[in-house]
Amino acid sequence: MFDTLSGRLQGALGDLRKKGRLDEEAISRAMREVRLALLEADVNFEVVKDFVAKVRERALGQEVLKSVTPGQQVVKIVHDELTALMGSGDSRLAFAARPPTVVLLAGLQGSGKTTAAAKLGLLLRKEGRSPGLVAADLQRPAAIDQLQQLGRQIQVPVYTGSDDPVAVSLAGIESAKAEGNDVVIVDTAGRLHVDEELMDELAAVRDATRPTNVLLVLDSMTGQDAVRVAEAFAERVAFDGIVLTKLDGDARGGAALSVKAITGKPIKLASVGERLDQLEYFHPDRMASRILGMGDVLTLVEKAEAAVDKEDAEEMERRLMKGEFSFDDFLRSYKMLRRMGPLQGVLKLIPGLGSQLEGLEEVDERQLSRVEAIVLSMTPQERRFPHVIDGSRRQRIARGSGTSVQQVNQLLEARKQMAKMMKQLGKGKLPALPGQVPVQNGPGRSATKKKKGKRKKSRSRR
Numbered sequence: 001m002f003d004t005l006s007g008r009l010q011g012a013l014g015d016l017r018k019k020g021r022l023d024e025e026a027i028s029r030a031m032r033e034v035r036l037a038l039l040e041a042d043v044n045f046e047v048v049k050d051f052v053a054k055v056r057e058r059a060l061g062q063e064v065l066k067s068v069t070p071g072q073q074v075v076k077i078v079h080d081e082l083t084a085l086m087g088s089g090d091s092r093l094a095f096a097a098r099p100p101t102v103v104l105l106a107g108l109q110g111s112g113k114t115t116a117a118a119k120l121g122l123l124l125r126k127e128g129r130s131p132g133l134v135a136a137d138l139q140r141p142a143a144i145d146q147l148q149q150l151g152r153q154i155q156v157p158v159y160t161g162s163d164d165p166v167a168v169s170l171a172g173i174e175s176a177k178a179e180g181n182d183v184v185i186v187d188t189a190g191r192l193h194v195d196e197e198l199m200d201e202l203a204a205v206r207d208a209t210r211p212t213n214v215l216l217v218l219d220s221m222t223g224q225d226a227v228r229v230a231e232a233f234a235e236r237v238a239f240d241g242i243v244l245t246k247l248d249g250d251a252r253g254g255a256a257l258s259v260k261a262i263t264g265k266p267i268k269l270a271s272v273g274e275r276l277d278q279l280e281y282f283h284p285d286r287m288a289s290r291i292l293g294m295g296d297v298l299t300l301v302e303k304a305e306a307a308v309d310k311e312d313a314e315e316m317e318r319r320l321m322k323g324e325f326s327f328d329d330f331l332r333s334y335k336m337l338r339r340m341g342p343l344q345g346v347l348k349l350i351p352g353l354g355s356q357l358e359g360l361e362e363v364d365e366r367q368l369s370r371v372e373a374i375v376l377s378m379t380p381q382e383r384r385f386p387h388v389i390d391g392s393r394r395q396r397i398a399r400g401s402g403t404s405v406q407q408v409n410q411l412l413e414a415r416k417q418m419a420k421m422m423k424q425l426g427k428g429k430l431p432a433l434p435g436q437v438p439v440q441n442g443p444g445r446s447a448t449k450k451k452k453g454k455r456k457k458s459r460s461r462r
Contacts, residue, residue, distance in 0.1 A: 001460060004040070004041065005037060005038070005040075005041040005253045005291060006290070006291045006292070008033070008036070008037035008040065008041075008242055009034060009037050009078070009291060009292060010146055010443050011033070011290060012033030012034050012037060013030060013034075013071075013074065013075050013078060013292070015030070016030050016070075016071040016074050016075065017245075018426060020403075022059075022071065022074070022334050023068040024060060027056065027059045027060060027074070029055075030074070031052050031055065031056050033184055033374075034052060034055070034078070035048055035052050038051065038052075038257070041253050041254050041257065042223035042224050042254030042255075043224075043253070043254045043258050043284075044224060044227060044258040044261070044262060045116040047085070047257065047258050047261045047309065048263065050261070050436065051081055053154070054081055055074075055077055055078055055081050058077045059073075059074045059077055075114040075292065078292065079285075079288050079289065079292055080289075082284075082291060082292070083284045083285045083288045084284075084419040085257055085260065085261055085284075086256060086257060086260055086267060086282075086285055086287060087260040087266040087267060087284050087286065088285070089266065091266060091268045091269070091281050091282045091284075092268075092281065093212075093213050093241075093242070093268065094212050094240070095212065096212045097182075099177075099181075099182035099183070100132075100173065100176055100177050100181055100182050100183055100184045101182065101183045101184070101186045101212045101213070101214060102184050102186065102209050102210070102212055102213075103120065103175060103183065103184070103186065103189060103208060103211060103212065103213045104186045104188065104205065104211035104213070104214045104215070105117050105120075105185065105187055105215050105217055105219065105243070106188055106202050106210060106214065106230075106233060106237060106239065107190055107216055107217035107218065107233075107243075108144050108190045108191060108192065108193065108194070108217070108219075108229060109139075109140065109189075109190035109192055109257050110190070110192070110219065111190065111217045111218060111219045111245060112136075112217060112219060112246060112271065113188075113190055113217040114137065114143055114147050114150070114185060115146075115150065115271075115276075115347045116243050116245055116271060116279070117133055117150075117247075117288035118133065118147065118151065118153070118154055118156070118177055118276055119155040119271060119278070119279035120185055120243075120269065120279060121133055121151070121154055121185055121268075122156070122276050122277060122279070123277075123279050124183050124336055125154065125155070125156060126277075126352045129179060129182055129183050130180060130181050130182050130183070131182075131183040131184070131185060132154055132156065132157050132158075132159060132170065132172070132175075132176035132179065132181035132183070132185070133147055133150075133151050133156055133157070133158045133159070133184075133185050133186055133312075134149070134158075134159045134160075134169055134172030134173065134176070134184060134185065134186045134187065135147045135158055135159070135160045135161075135168070135172075135185065136165045136169045136172070136186050136187060136188050136189070136205060137165075137166045137187050137188060137189040137190070138164070138165055139189040139190070139191075139381050140160075140166065140189065140190070141191075143187070144160050147157075147160075147187055148160070150271060150276065157176070157179060157181070159171070159172035159175045159176060161174075163194050165188065165204070165205050166204050166205055166208045166400035167187065167203055169186050169205050169208060169209050169254035170352035170421040171186065171209055172186070172210065172374045178237050178460035186205065186211070188201070188202060188205055188208060189201060192439075194232040194233070196230060199233075199237060201234040202236075202237045203236065203237055206237060211243065213240050214237065214238065214240050215232060215240065215241055215242065215243050215268065215269070216233050216241075216242050216243070216260065216265070217240060217242075217243045217245060218230060218238040218242055218243070218244055218245070218255060219245055219246055219247050219255075220244040220245060220247045220253075220255045220256055220270075221249055221255075222255065223254035223255055224254055224255070224258060226254075226255040226259065226381075227254075227259050227262050227263075229257060230242065230259050230262065230263045230265070231233060231262060231263060233365075234263050235266070239265060239270075240265065240268075241265055241266050241267065242259055242260075242263075242265055242267045242268060242269075243257075243267075243268065243269045243270070243271070244256060244267055244269070244271065245270075245271040245280070246271060247270045247271055247272050248271075248272045248273050248274075248278075253291070256270075256287070263370065264283075265282075268281065268282060268283040269281060269282055269308050270282045285392055310453075319422075326383060326384050326386065327375045327378060327382070327383035327384075327386060327415065328383050328384055330373070330375060330415070331375055331376075331383075332372075334368065334371075368409070370401070370403060370409055371404065373401040373402065374397060374398075374401045374403055374407065374408055374411055376401070377396075377397045377398075377400035377401040378397055382397075386412060386416075389412060394408045394409065394412075
């Protein structure tokens with residue numbers, strides 16, 4: 001996500017971070033690089049011009065030039081301006097005082113509108129709401145079937161009809177109200193391009209359904225084309241916010257950085273993966289942090305809270321502190337990690353780790369899958385009591401998992417070291433580094449001490 005832009009901006013600001021003092025020439029040089037990075041990212045020219053002017057003006061201020069860490073101050077200014085560029089307001093949806101809340105999705109054909117409707121339904125269901133979907137796209141032959149299949153996957157009802165879109169939408173809303181759904185998501189038809197017929201149909205559906213939220217679905221990978229589409233829709237169909245799709249495949253970020261400044265409408269939601277659970281509320285400040293390589297701790301915590309069962313986590317922590325790390329514990333932690341999403345995406349949320357992953361096209365998750373295969377080839381007794389695994393058992397596990405005995409041995413040794421380390425932590429000790437021995441932690445005492453080459457001679461008894 002925004003990998004190309006992120007790399008260019010971090011490179012442009014990298015020299016400034018290291019400088020103890022800044023002058024106008026250094027700032028001008030950095031701003032030229034920032035301008036080029038944004039233009040290459042397909043950000044609107046006027047938006048780039050305004051953004052660079054604001055950053056430059058603030059960067060040349062006395063509070064920066066006289067600061068102890070001027071380079072860091074400039075990075076903070078860029079972060080603040082990126083946040084303002086993408087919209088600093090609340091991205092949450094509005095909900096009607098008297099349900100159902102109607103959410104109308106509009107957009108061109110191929111932008112991912114139908115899938116976005118299902119993803120939004122799943123997101124709202126996880127928040128404790130009772131959503132329903134209305135298939136009002138009667139132009140694309142497979143649209144109704146697609147939405148019905150997606151509805152079955154996420155366990156959300158789908159209401160259909162064969163009349164005109166207005167009649168289908170109104171009937172769907174009434175059916176949803178009768179079934180007790182408090183949110184109704186209407187999937188409307190799209191076209192390959194903006195035309196009068198499309199706009200007239202959308203306006204008719206909007207006027208009839210009186211939606212609480214009108215969301216424009218845009219393909220983020222189309223760059224400034226997405227912005228032009230948003231401008232055209234803004235002229236004819238007033239929308240409240242934007243849903244950006246395919247954001248995980250957008251290495252440049254032109255649409256995300258331009259659309260708010262051009263249309264004045266906030267980005268409310270973003271699709272960050274192909275899975276139906278990979279739709280997130282858009283947080284401009286967090287996105288700015290990711291672009292500048294600062295990570296995104298808040299999103300990481302939210303993903304962990306959603307993936308980890310609290311009781312399981314507490315039980316695992318208790319066992320780890322006692323050094324009881326079995327392969328059953330490994331399987332549970334592995335499943336929790338997988339529920340958080342692709343491993344590479346999770347790692348990039350950790351501050352400082354994103355830059356270290358640069359150059360790696362994809363974190364190899366096959367290693368984890370191979371480890372899982374080894375563990376699943378063990379019997380329940382072997383997973384719970386790994387010490388019973390002897391030579392013959394290791395050969396059987398290797399054959400069952402399609403791995404080598406050496407790989408099985410490596411996993412067993414890694415588990416043993418993990419259990420040993422956690423047991424030391426449970427006793428209030430820190431594991432020893434090479435050339436050190438662990439010592440008891442205490443107030444005012446260092447965690448480790450170096451081994452001495454020779455032992456002191458014991459004092460003779462008096």
